[in-house]
Amino acid sequence: MRRDGGGLPVTRDLTIAEVRLTPILVADPPLLNTQGVHQPYTPRLIVEIVTADGVTGLGETYGDTKYLEPARSLAERLIGRSVMDVNGLFGIDLAVDASRVEGGTDAGGLRGAQTADKLRLSVLSAFEVACLDAQGRALGLPVHALLGGKVRDAVEYSAYLFYKWDAHPAGVAAEPDEWGAALDPAGVVEQARLFQRRHGFGSFKLKGGVFPPEQETAAVRALAEAFPGHPLRLDPNGAWSVATSLKVARELGDVLEYLEDPTLGTPAMAEVAARTDVPLATNMCVTTFGEIKEAFTKDAVQVVLSDHHYWGGLRNTQRLAAICAAFGVGVSMHSNTHLGISLAAMTQVAATVPGLHHACDSHYPWQSEDVLTERIAFEGGRVAVSDAPGLGVELDRDELARLHRRWTDDDGALRDRDDAAAMRVADPAWHTPAMPRW
């Protein structure tokens, strides 16, 4: 218990008095993936949980409409509960509209199967993080201490390379983009050099599934020549058949740290894994606890990329890491257009995971806008683990208001991320590709 200067216990009223939900639209460059291209602005939801004596905890999650509806219902039901009652939070019967999700895939297929429970957890995770942040601020402890303590002082991230255009299509309102185009091996290497110069990253992941595999293989070869000995990954988001996956694994086996989701679904991943020594990583076929058994018993994946948003928060991320350790499966982190609150949360939990042997993914360098008073810095590709109370970040209210105004001003076209629709602006004939594409 904290004590005041005279040694007396300080009592805190940790009852939740207010919950503020702020949907925002943040700038996103024209990054290409197998579904299409990123919209010029992407939705996020910022959660603030305020205690009776004025401590505010921050959380962040996906901001599409399907997340906002359950978030609003949850926010109302939290008033009067304690920020300490995180187990109780997960026990709240949070009804989500299953018809919106069941049988579908997440983000047009980039994040695996969508289920009502995964949607529920993706919402709850932001509230869990906000509760932990509030607890930490109230108790004067960093979130990692609330999670059992850090086992490292810095968390390594990888450069997340994308094929990209130099700008969004003509006529589309967008923020200036200083990265330039990357549409061939030379462009990819140039982008990697920029990432290394700006942030010191030592490992590189290329988002693939955009061009035929020969072109992407050539880009990874060019990276291997430019950065000899550095860990490299290629992630086509399931765009390849088993045969194509095996061909790429043969051609790049000597330079790849792992291949990420070369093909769709656990059975196909297991087939690939059985016939190559290249480790397979996933943020698509193992995205929920229910998917673990089949994948691990079939030895379909060797690395799971956790994402605290859809796995249901920081404590579930620790549980996932423990299960992976028991099965000898590696663990790392998936990332998706998140801002600094989530990067701080990822860093706090990653600091507590003992067997984290792979650099985590982060889109953060692509996000030119943030809602923090101070951006989080990568030094030598690492984020220092904050020991400040809570997540160790502060909200920039003016920026939050500005990005929220962008959301309210939007006619609804951008409030639900749709990479295929964004691609149709440039190519009206574009449709979501049938998988496997190659």
Ligand SMILES: O=C([O-])C(=O)C[C@H](O)[C@@H](O)C(=O)[O-]
């Ligand atoms: O598979 C992955 O690593 C991702 O899903 C990350 C993102 O969705 C990425 O593909 C994107 O945003 O285009």
Ligand SMILES: [Mg+2]
């Ligand atoms: Mg992936």
